[in-house]
Amino acid sequence: MDFNDTPEQAKFRAECREWLETNAEPKENKASGHSDSSLENHLQIAKEWQKKKYDAGWAMLHWPKEYGGIEASPIERIIWGQEEAKFNVPGGIFEIGLGMCGPVMMQYATQEQKERYLAPMAEGKEIWCQLFSEPAAGSDVAGLRSKAERDGDDWIINGQKVWTSGAHYSDFGILVVRHDPDIAKHKGLTFFFVDMKSPGITVKPIKQITGQAGSGSGFNEVYFDDVRIPDSQRLGEIGDGWKVAITTLMNERLAVGDAKGSDIEEALMLSKSKDDAGEALIKNDSVRERLADWFCEANGLKYTKFRTISALSKGEAPGPEASITKIVSANKLQEIGNFGIDSGDMAGMLIDDENGVSSFQGAWLGAPGLRIAGGTDEILRNVIAERVLGLPQDPRADKGLAFKDIPTKA
Amino acid sequence: MNLDFSNDQKYLQDEARKFFDKEGGLGIARGVMDNAEDYNKELWAKIVELGWTGIRIPEEFDGLGLGHLELCVIAEELGRSLAPVPFSSSVYLFTEALIKYASNEIKSEILPKLVSGEIVGTYAIAEDMHQATESNLTTSLNADNISGTKIAIPDAGIASHMIVVVKSTNGVDLRLVDLSDSSVKITPQKNLDTSRAFFKAEFQDTPSTIIGEAGQGWSYTQHLLDQAAVLFAFEQVGGSQAALDMAKAYSMERFAFGRQIGSYQAIKHKLADMYIALTLAKSNSYYGAWALSSESSELPLAAATARVSATKAFQLCSKENIQTHGGNGFTWEYDCHLFYKRSKMLSVLLGSEATWKEKLVSNLEKTNTLEKR
Numbered sequence: 001m002d003f004n005d006t007p008e009q010a011k012f013r014a015e016c017r018e019w020l021e022t023n024a025e026p027k028e029n030k031a032s033g034h035s036d037s038s039l040e041n042h043l044q045i046a047k048e049w050q051k052k053k054y055d056a057g058w059a060m061l062h063w064p065k066e067y068g069g070i071e072a073s074p075i076e077r078i079i080w081g082q083e084e085a086k087f088n089v090p091g092g093i094f095e096i097g098l099g100m101c102g103p104v105m106m107q108y109a110t111q112e113q114k115e116r117y118l119a120p121m122a123e124g125k126e127i128w129c130q131l132f133s134e135p136a137a138g139s140d141v142a143g144l145r146s147k148a149e150r151d152g153d154d155w156i157i158n159g160q161k162v163w164t165s166g167a168h169y170s171d172f173g174i175l176v177v178r179h180d181p182d183i184a185k186h187k188g189l190t191f192f193f194v195d196m197k198s199p200g201i202t203v204k205p206i207k208q209i210t211g212q213a214g215s216g217s218g219f220n221e222v223y224f225d226d227v228r229i230p231d232s233q234r235l236g237e238i239g240d241g242w243k244v245a246i247t248t249l250m251n252e253r254l255a256v257g258d259a260k261g262s263d264i265e266e267a268l269m270l271s272k273s274k275d276d277a278g279e280a281l282i283k284n285d286s287v288r289e290r291l292a293d294w295f296c297e298a299n300g301l302k303y304t305k306f307r308t309i310s311a312l313s314k315g316e317a318p319g320p321e322a323s324i325t326k327i328v329s330a331n332k333l334q335e336i337g338n339f340g341i342d343s344g345d346m347a348g349m350l351i352d353d354e355n356g357v358s359s360f361q362g363a364w365l366g367a368p369g370l371r372i373a374g375g376t377d378e379i380l381r382n383v384i385a386e387r388v389l390g391l392p393q394d395p396r397a398d399k400g401l402a403f404k405d406i407p408t409k410a
Numbered sequence: 411m412n413l414d415f416s417n418d419q420k421y422l423q424d425e426a427r428k429f430f431d432k433e434g435g436l437g438i439a440r441g442v443m444d445n446a447e448d449y450n451k452e453l454w455a456k457i458v459e460l461g462w463t464g465i466r467i468p469e470e471f472d473g474l475g476l477g478h479l480e481l482c483v484i485a486e487e488l489g490r491s492l493a494p495v496p497f498s499s500s501v502y503l504f505t506e507a508l509i510k511y512a513s514n515e516i517k518s519e520i521l522p523k524l525v526s527g528e529i530v531g532t533y534a535i536a537e538d539m540h541q542a543t544e545s546n547l548t549t550s551l552n553a554d555n556i557s558g559t560k561i562a563i564p565d566a567g568i569a570s571h572m573i574v575v576v577k578s579t580n581g582v583d584l585r586l587v588d589l590s591d592s593s594v595k596i597t598p599q600k601n602l603d604t605s606r607a608f609f610k611a612e613f614q615d616t617p618s619t620i621i622g623e624a625g626q627g628w629s630y631t632q633h634l635l636d637q638a639a640v641l642f643a644f645e646q647v648g649g650s651q652a653a654l655d656m657a658k659a660y661s662m663e664r665f666a667f668g669r670q671i672g673s674y675q676a677i678k679h680k681l682a683d684m685y686i687a688l689t690l691a692k693s694n695s696y697y698g699a700w701a702l703s704s705e706s707s708e709l710p711l712a713a714a715t716a717r718v719s720a721t722k723a724f725q726l727c728s729k730e731n732i733q734t735h736g737g738n739g740f741t742w743e744y745d746c747h748l749f750y751k752r753s754k755m756l757s758v759l760l761g762s763e764a765t766w767k768e769k770l771v772s773n774l775e776k777t778n779t780l781e782k783r
Contacts, residue, residue, distance in 0.1 A: 001479065001700045002412050003783050009411075265780050272775070282775060292767035295774060296719040300690030303697045306413040313411050321693070324686045378675070384685055385678035389658050392673040 003306070005079075006313065012076055016058075016083040023052060024087040043127075043169055046090040050124025060098050060122045067106060067118050074312045096165060097121045097128035100248040101174050105193070108235035108244060117172070117193075129170035129196070131161040131222060132245060136408065138163075138372075139379045141176075141249075142186050142242055143398075143406070146224060148177040155179075155192065155234070157200075157227040163373070167203045167220040170196050174248065175229075176241045181404040188403050189241030192229050200227035210365045261363040262336045264298040267291060270343055270360075281343060290339065297332050301325055320388040327380050330370040337364030413696050415483060423483035429460070430491035436745050439605040442494040443748075448567050448598075448607035454495045458527035463501055466509060471521035478637070478703045482644045482695075489645030490652045492752050494605045496530055496565035498645070498759075502638040504531025507573050507584065511622030511630055516586065520571070532569040534560035534611060535631065541765055542575075544582055544628040551578040555615040556585055564759065566596050566609035573621060574613070580625030585618035593617075603755035605748065635760055636713035640698035643713075643720035646756055647695050650688045650720070653727040653749040657681060657734040664736075677734060684727045691716070691723035708781060714770035721757040721766070728753040 005013055053059040054068075062077050063069025072080070102121055105114060120126040137144040146159025157177055167173065173194050180188040196203070202223040205213040212218060236244040271282035271291060281287045304321050311318040340360020341348040351357055357365070371377050385391045398406040415423070434441075438450050457463065465480050467473020474480075481501070488497055505524050508517060508531075523529040535542050537549060537560055549558030556576050566572060572587045589596065595612040622630055658681060661672030671677050698716030701709040728749040732739035739746040757763060774780075 001414065001696075001703060003700075005411070268774055268780070282771070288771045289767055291774060292718060292770045295770060296694060296715055296722070297690060299697065299715050300694045300719055303413060303693035304689060306411060307693055307696060309411045310413045314414075321689050324689050328686060328690065378679070381679040381682035382675065384682040385672075389654075389681055389685060391658065391661065391678050391681065392670050394673055394675065395669065 009075060009079060009313065013079050013083060016080050019056060019058065020083055020087050023056070024049075024089050027086055027088045039169070042090060043093065046093040047124040049089050050094055054123045059124070060102065063098075063102065063122070064106065067102075067114070068122055073315075075309065078309055078312070093127060093166065093169075094121075094124060096130050097126075100130055101128040101172070101193070104174060104191075104235060104244060104248050107247070108191070109193075110232070113232075126171040127166060127169055129164050129166045129173040130248065131164050131167070131173045131175040131194070132249075133161065133163045135160060135162050139376055141245070142189065144176060144178060144189070145181075146177045147181075148179045148190055148192070148229075150179070150231075151228075153231050154228045155190075155231060157192075157194075157224040157229060159224050161222040161224070162206070162219075164203075164220045164222050165218070167196065167222050168205055168218070172196055173222075174235070176245045178403065179238060179241075182402050183239075184401070185398055185403050185406065186242040187239055189245070190238050191235045191241040191244040192233050193235060194227070194229050194233065198227050198229070200225040209368065210362075261333050261366065262340060262359045263332070264291070264294045264336070266359060267294060267336045267339060270340060287339075290335070294332055294336060297328050301328055320384075323380070323384050323388055326370070326374065327377050330367055331377070333363050333370065334367035337361065337367055340364070413700065415479060419479050419483050422480055423487060426484050426487035427490065429456075430487055430493060435491055436748055439492040439494045439748055439752075440745070442606075443604045446604065447494075449496055449565065450494050453493060455527065457493075457495060457497065458525075461525070462497070463505070463527065464521075464525035465501070466505065467521050467525055468509075471517060472525045473521065478640075479699055481641055482699045482702075485641045485644035486648035489648030489752075489756075492605060492649065492652075492748055496532065496568050498638065498642065499532035499565040499569065500524065500530045502641045503533035503634055504569075504571070504573055506637055507533065507621060507630065507634055508586075510634070511584065511626075512586075516619065516621070520586075529571055530565070530569045531571045531573065532563055532565045533634070534563045534566070534572055534574045536560065536562045541761065547575065547577045547582060549574060549576045549613065551576050551583060551585065551618075552615070554585075554618055554620075556587065556613045556618050557615055558613055560611045560613075561599065562601075563609050563611055564606060566611050567598060567607055572611065574611075574618065575627055575631055576618075578624060578627075582627035582631070583624050584621040584627040584630055586621050587613070587616055587618045591616055601755070603751035605752065606755060632710075636709050637702055639713040639717040639760055639766070640695065640702045640709075642756055642760055643691065643695040643698055643716035646720035646724040646753070647688065647692050649749055649752055649756070650684070650691060650723045650727040653724070653731040653746075653753075654681065654684045654688060656745065656749075657684065657727075657731040660735055660738075671734075680730050680734065684723075684730055687719075687723040687726045691720040694719040711770065711773040711777075714766050714773060717760070717766045718763060718770055721763050724749075724753040725757060 050059060057070060058080065060069045061072035061080055065071055098121065102118060105117055109117070121128055132141055134144045134146060146157060146161065148155045148157050159177065173196050175192045175194050176189050177192070178188050179190045204221045206219045206221055207213040208219065268291060271287055272280055274280045304324065308318040308322050337360050340358065341364055344350070351361065375383065386393055433453055433456065438453055442450055461474050462484055464473030465476045465484065466478065469475040508520055520529055524531065537547065549556060549560060556574060560574060570589055572589055574585045574587055576583055576585050587594065593614045593616040597610045599608045599610050601608045658672070661677050661681065662670055664671045694716045698712045701712035732746040732750060735744055735746050738744050
């Protein structure tokens with residue numbers, strides 16, 4: 001047992017490090033990144049950084065060589081991620097494209113389309129988004145209702161998507177819609193990619209409980225009114241939409257991972273700091289107990305990740321242990337945020353005039369979203385129970401019904 | 411990054427699992443309970459024969475000379491099968507104390523006999539129904555003789571030797587006692603987990619030998635408890651996994667309202683929570699195993715983290731296993747109560763959850779920054 005790289009991994013890490021050191025600024029030891037710039041500014045910086053990485057071959061390590069990647073192993077991707085995270089570089093713009101849309105295009109698009117779209121995606125010229133969730137189709141995403149009707153060589157799309165990260169600045173999107181409501185739920189779906197500038201598409205940022213809308217990689221509603229998509233932009237066969245979507249959803253569950261934000265270290269620092277009377281919160285037994293619990297969770301997640309990395313490092317398939325990560329980290333984030341606010345006692349709700357919402361307040365506001373995005377706590381418990389432990393699926397009330405006959409209200 | 415056991419260690423674990431299954435699995439613990447025995451003699455004899463009591467004992471003293479990681483994988487299997495043997499008392503605490511602190515003379519006299527099974531040891535700390543501290547010990551020392559009463563000592567009725575934590579003019583000392591001396595009185599004490607046996611030991615001017623340096627007994631004990639906490643955590647992880655497996659199997663075969671109960675989300679989410687607690691405990695235990703085997707200065711924090719996490723996991727898994735079984739889970743006939751009782755026993759034997767949470771936080775308090783790796 002040790003935490004060391006193998007000689008090959010150490011060599012790869014050194015190469016990452018060397019390139020990053022000459023091309024980026026190391027992160028100062030601060031919890032917050034650079035998020036005060038405007039969206040346009042952030043996009044500009046992100047595109048420049050992506051281009052820089054692309055030119056040097058670091059942009060999409062895991063992609064096949066024919067599409068400009070180096071077919072990096074999972075452990076190499078992790079090493080690159082660990083090293084890049086030590087530098088002050090923009091993120092959150094290209095992950096959906098490179099992680100979900102790119103792979104699906106490689107598998108299902110024509111050669112001509114791959115040549116047209118993959119390089120600009122990798123280079124950061126064009127941004128992609130994912131259009132799956134709908135107002136009436138969240139956890140049960142296969143229950144989506146947006147319609148695709150055939151019209152000659154085109155399809156005409158009508159309906160609404162929701163929770164689409166980055167739709168407001170994306171150039172293209174991948175889309176699942178229903179081409180046939182008269183057959184079973186999962187069978188009536190078809191998958192496309194769409195130009196987000198197509199006539200009939202309206203993007204509206206969602207104002208979240210944080211009060212923010214459209215900032216960073218914020219969420220959007222996307223409306224489709226008689227939007228035309230050529231049949232040549234269909235990915236997979238008619239009726240294969242669910243199969244194609246599942247591949248990308250698997251990638252999403254892996255991508256969401258840890259809930260970022262205030263963690264045990266910040267809670268510990270806060271607990272140790274003294275109030276006006278010279279007392280530290282850590283002297284309070286109820287605080288001590290909670291610190292112990294959070295440390296067990298944070299440390300347990302950290303070494304769970306190390307176990308996964310250890311398996312990858314040996315070229316083995318990791319166990320299912322990483323499936324606990326989001327449930328534990330999002331709930332811990334909510335509790336720690338709550339604790340940070342409580343530390344201000346009667347004035348805990350106040351927002352600082354100069355610094356704005358504190359990291360604890362931000363954690364408390366954002367955590368409810370993290371407990372839902374990329375699979376709710378409840379869906380993830382079902383996933384653990386069914387896929388990890390092998391328990392039977394729930395009987396489904398919509399089984400064997402044509403989609404149009406599935407009940408939607410009492 | 412290699413936070414995993416080696417292939418040899420995994421092989422040893424596999425062999426240990428097969429061994430316990432072959433010997434009768436949970437049936438052995440049940441037998442000890444039903445027949446009011448102190449332990450299972452045959453199982454213990456076979457464990458000695460396999461050489462496991464000498465895993466950590468250097469080859470010069472007839473042991474296998476292996477490391478703590480080998481002990482961790484055995485511990486997980488002892489925990490999974492709820493083996494009713496004095497392994498933790500004799501190996502994790504008594505033997506480790508001698509390996510770490512005893513003179514060469516004592517080592518050469520005792521260690522080979524621990525390997526051969528001639529000697530079984532245990533370790534006595536508690537004196538009352540509250541947490542033992544450096545200052546509240548009353549068992550005392552007069553020249554080389556000790557007097558006083560220790561309680562809740564596991565396996566003392568089976569053991570031939572005991573390390574006793576005593577108050578001395580130097581502070582606290584560790585003293586080795588031969589329990590065959592006529593001045594020692596050992597009495598069984600009833601306890602909740604009757605698959606294991608606990609005893610009271612009364613000493614009246616009992617001859618003893620010092621282990622290590624005078625006045626160091628309390629810090630030695632803390633270190634030994636930290637080491638044992640990691641090994642106990644592996645027993646708790648093994649027990650948690652077995653309880654979860656049992657709950658899962660039952661939820662698949664039991665029907666209610668025309669469905670397998672495992673198809674209800676109320677049961678699925680319960681079992682998912684057991685899996686989450688178990689996974690956190692296992693990962694924290696791996697961290698503990700690393701700190702233990704590499705003699706890291708992080709051991710006190712790693713041990714407390716593994717211990718608290720594994721205590722929580724086993725308590726959750728064992729009580730929710732009963733709940734999943736419904737009324738059957740409350741019968742003597744079903745094995746659920748074996749896990750429930752062992753879980754409670756393991757959670758107090760080295761000190762309670764509250765005691766270890768306090769150790770965890772006081773270690774966090776001392777560090778300025780958490781280890782970055």
